[in-house]
Amino acid sequence: MKQNQIKDLQKLNPENLENIFNVYQLQDGKYFYNLLQTVVFPRDLPASLFSSYTTTYGDTWPYISYKVYKNPNLWWIILMANNIQDPTKLPEPGYNILIPVHEVVKEITSQVGRS
Numbered sequence: 001m002k003q004n005q006i007k008d009l010q011k012l013n014p015e016n017l018e019n020i021f022n023v024y025q026l027q028d029g030k031y032f033y034n035l036l037q038t039v040v041f042p043r044d045l046p047a048s049l050f051s052s053y054t055t056t057y058g059d060t061w062p063y064i065s066y067k068v069y070k071n072p073n074l075w076w077i078i079l080m081a082n083n084i085q086d087p088t089k090l091p092e093p094g095y096n097i098l099i100p101v102h103e104v105v106k107e108i109t110s111q112v113g114r115s
Contacts, residue, residue: 006031015109017076041080050081050098055091064091068099077105 003023004011009031012018021033053068061075068078079087082097091097100108 013073015071015073015105017073041077041083045104049101049104051101053097053099055093055095055097057093059091059093061087061091064097064099069102069105074105074109077108 001023003009003018004014006023006025009023018033023031023033025031051068053064055064061079062072065075065078066072075087077100078097079085081100
């Protein structure tokens with residue numbers, strides 16, 4: 001089941017990455033995510049569904065997400081769109097990345113909420 005379906009866990013915003021993964025409970029009552037589930041971002045989307053962003057010194061993935069979407073929780077969509085596998089590696093200054101437009105983000109987050 002999803003995290004927001006478990007009454008004794010804190011409710012998360014629908015755009016949080018954690019809402020993609022199923023949550024399971026062990027016999028001792030502890031919860032864990034099924035992180036083996038993968039999310040596939042389509043590679044054949046038209047260029048009109050993206051804008052471009054050039055990273056600067058001090059950027060982090062949540063900060064870029066905040067700058068472009070006014071929401072730091074959507075960083076994972078930016079990483080998926082750019083096929084970046086390691087979210088702990090900070091973006092290097094001067095790197096051009098694709099930013100999915102708001103309509104794409106709305107569609108992704110609405111699908112997450114339905115899954």
